[in-house]
Amino acid sequence: MALAKMSVADVEQFLRVEFPQAFSGDDIMIESADGQTCLLRQRFSEKMLRPGGTVSGPTLMALADFAMYVVLLSAIGPVGLAVTTNLNINFLRKGQPGQDVLAEARLLKLGKRLAVGEVKLLSGTSPDPIAHVTSTYSIPTV
Amino acid sequence: MALAKMSVADVEQFLRVEFPQAFSGDDIMIESADGQTCLLRQRFSEKMLRPGGTVSGPTLMALADFAMYVVLLSAIGPVGLAVTTNLNINFLRKGQPGQDVLAEARLLKLGKRLAVGEVKLLSGTSPDPIAHVTSTYSIPTV
Amino acid sequence: MALAKMSVADVEQFLRVEFPQAFSGDDIMIESADGQTCLLRQRFSEKMLRPGGTVSGPTLMALADFAMYVVLLSAIGPVGLAVTTNLNINFLRKGQPGQDVLAEARLLKLGKRLAVGEVKLLSGTSPDPIAHVTSTYSIPTV
């Protein structure tokens, strides 16, 4: 796969304009993005949790979907109309109490019309993922 | 499958106590739940949308996950520790502008340890689903 | 959705030429196909079973994938190069001993580039599905 077409700073600037809802920039940080992988961090907050202390499914699904979009943007440049067509998530473990959630995304395929990737969701410093996602984005053709 | 073990009013009361984050009761209403199916309505708000006017993926995933939990509660009674193990979503269409989102959930299997269901997500009065979800819940054994 | 672009006889003739491996016509019959749904029947044979008498996963996945292709062909006409991009299957129940397996496929979306459908897999005359599949096909553009 090719080099990144957007730096982390470029991706952030694009998202602040195009995706103000998803990326207020307060609780989610893009730690890296290189055209093939990216790493996102979502700061811990009580709002993430469901009863029992598990990180909620919607928190993890939203973060994974966003991580896939970030790695795709870094790979193809500023394309606003890419849309998720499929997302599959397996929930694996409870997270560590009070820890940030990390999303490690990686492109498995970057085609002209479809991009497929996987995302590992991690809690704090534990190497065992709390959830695993595969997802497909449809890329608009010009 | 058996009759409902909780009425809609029972499910709502349980959720207000156990799931205050997911169910404030302001924007999501449980219109029906009978132990095998349920129907939820999420009132339209601008916050649902991503750029281009599409209902956002996280909104749809969260609503579908919640609908599966509601139909499961209505089937098995007040079990707080059931957790989603898998969720697969296919995004199909943009919704109608300004319309509520509806979630029609249906149990495909209710086993002792696992429940599997499908959820159609609809926009306003259109019969064509905007997304389709299948999901598995793990049921704690006593 | 539009009417069928190929009749069952047309689809069968196309498949005998283009897909001799999948469709020898001996054990799988296309009972109907109307551009939006189709019904396939796979005659029972011992080869379908895994130990314990369950219909094997690969048998069900292959039949569901084929049913999606049949309903798609009936909808778009003789397009040889459509390929599956995603398939998700939930296994729900053991089948009835000695019974045929039926696949009821239905298109959820027929777009220009992607078609999404669901398939219920049934055993004999039981109304409870033994497995449920959602699947996406990529349609080549001319």
Place this chain on the structure above:
Amino acid sequence: MALAKMSVADVEQFLRVEFPQAFSGDDIMIESADGQTCLLRQRFSEKMLRPGGTVSGPTLMALADFAMYVVLLSAIGPVGLAVTTNLNINFLRKGQPGQDVLAEARLLKLGKRLAVGEVKLLSGTSPDPIAHVTSTYSIPTV
């Protein structure tokens, strides 16, 4: 995760007795299995292909499902009644003409009741997977 509870030779012997349909041992070889990962090789044959030279979906799904069972057996020992509950596959690329197909499976979670894993399907010596699978097995409790 713990060490393997069965060696490759143990797994093969178990499968020849319990799974004669899936494991004739002629075309699929277990190259390694260590309780956490396994590697299978399916020898190339024309029967694998669909028109256009793509490795057929059912071939890949069957091999991935089998690889998940092999890694699970190596992790938990000779448990005949473990069954797949969910399998999700993304098809990514055509394979290399005339090449063997390899399946690299890895457990993401080994719980008491559920095991979740992922499988990369590879063609010949290319590092780019032709398909990616996640799958869940239900483990019988004694």
